[in-house]
Structure formats: structure tokens, C-alpha cells
């Protein structure tokens with residue numbers, strides 16, 4: 001089955017095979033969401049598990065990430081509805097010190113699909129850069145992604161920087177990523193948290209008063 005092939009291609013970091021298996025899965029009638037949530041994401045979780053027990057190393061994580069990006073490049077237009085009226089603007093980025101961007105990119109796609117305009121600041125985004133964007137772009141929401149336990153500190157630094165710049169009350173702050181919990185979000189005074197990309201898009205809508 002092509003979904004197994006997607007899983008295998010991402011797990012082994014085979015980007016051409018990931019492209020082929022994703023296209024084959026779509027031809028079989030599988031939805032983009034099913035391919036993402038039942039093929040790509042479990043494969044990346046398995047890569048992480050194998051890294052933890054010393055069966056995979058950083059270069060293998062990197063090629064797995066490239067294979068996943070090959071798949072999401074195909075899935076992206078299907079996840080993002082075309083021509084949706086823009087309901088608000090989200091400035092997003094992976095926080096300072098953190099280079100992981102797959103989760104952030106998925107959150108961006110789902111938010112775009114939910115009707116938001118996305119300004120993606122990329123990875124390793126400093127608190128100053130977030131503040132500058134709030135001042136200049138006037139977004140409704142700032143969406144911060146952090147994947148490392150160490151970079152959760154950058155979320156706190158960014159919220160502090162927003163407060164110091166006097167713009168904290170002009171924007172909703174939303175956070176997420178593997179080490180983030182609702183409890184952490186409450187402690188640092190974020191307005192919203194979501195555990196995955198789909199719920200992140202729903203949460204963003206509720207933060208601007210929509211359901």
C-alpha cells in the first residue's frame with residue numbers, strides 16, 4: 001500500500017521515493033490529511049525514537065526531514081484551500097536557537113487553509129525580530145514554535161520583549177511544539193497552545209473570536 005511506502009520513504013530519508021509514494025497515495029484516493037497524519041508524521045516520530053536510542057544520528061534526521069519536505073511540497077496545495085477570504089494575519093517563526101521547521105511549516109499550512117494570511121519569519125527568530133514584525137506588520141497572532149527543551153526559554157524571552165516594547169496587548173501569542181504543554185503556556189502567559197497543526201488552526205480562529 002502506498003501509505004506504507006510514504007512511511008518507509010520518510011523513515012529512510014528517500015526523497016524521490018517519498019515524492020513517488022505520495023503521488024501514488026493521492027492517485028489511490030487517499031486524502032492529503034491522511035497521508036500527512038498516517039504516513040509522514042508517524043515516520044518522523046519513529047526517526048526521533050530511533051535517534052533517542054542511538055539507532056539514528058543527526059544526518060539521518062536531516063535526510064528524513066528532506067524526504068518529509070518532498071512529501072509536504074505535494075500535499076501543501078491540497079491542505080491549503082485556495083481563494084479563502086483572509087480572516088486575519090499570523091506572524092510565525094521557530095524561536096531563537098531552534099532550527100526545526102517541519103512542524104512550524106505544517107502549522108502555517110493549516111492556518112493558511114483556515115483563512116489566515118501567514119508571514120513566516122523562518123527559524124532561529126530572535127525576540128527583537130518578532131517585536132519588529134508586530135510593530136510593522138500588525139498581525140492578529142504571533143505563532144511561536146519550539147522543538148528543543150532548551151529553546152522553550154526563547155518563548156519566555158520573546159513574550160518579555162513584547163511586554164518591554166509595549167506591544168504585548170496588541171497581539172495574541174500562540175505557542176506549540178513537542179516540549180510545549182498547556183501548563184507551560186499558562187505559566188508563561190501565552191494566549192493559546194495547540195498540540196498539533198490541525199488544532200493549531202482551530203485555536204487560532206478562536207483566538208480572534210471565530211469558531
Ligand code: B1M
Nearest residue numbers: 048099100101102103143145148149175176177178196197
Ligand atoms: Co532534532 N531534535 N535536533 N533535528 N529532531 C528533536 C526535536 C528531538 C526530540 C529528537 C530526540 O532526541 N528524540 C531532540 C530534542 C530533545 C529535547 O530538547 N527535548 C532533538 C535534538 C536533540 C536536536 C539537536 C540538538 C541534535 C544535535 O545536533 N545533537 C539539533 C538541534 C538543532 C537546533 O535546532 N539548534 C537537532 C537538529 C535536527 C535536524 C536539523 C537534523 C532536523 C530538523 C530539520 C528541520 O526541521 N528542517 C531534526 C529533526 C528532524 C528532529 C525530529 C526527528 C523530528 C522533528 C519533526 O520534524 N517532527 C525530532 C524528534 C521528534 O519530534 N520526534 C527532533 C515532525 C513534526 C510534524 O512534528 O515538529 O513536533 P513537530 O510539530 C508538530 C507539533 O509539535 C505541533 O504541530 C506540528 C504538526 O502536528 N507544533 C505546533 C509545532 N509547532 C507548533 C506551533 C503551534 C502549535 C502547534 O502554535 C504556534
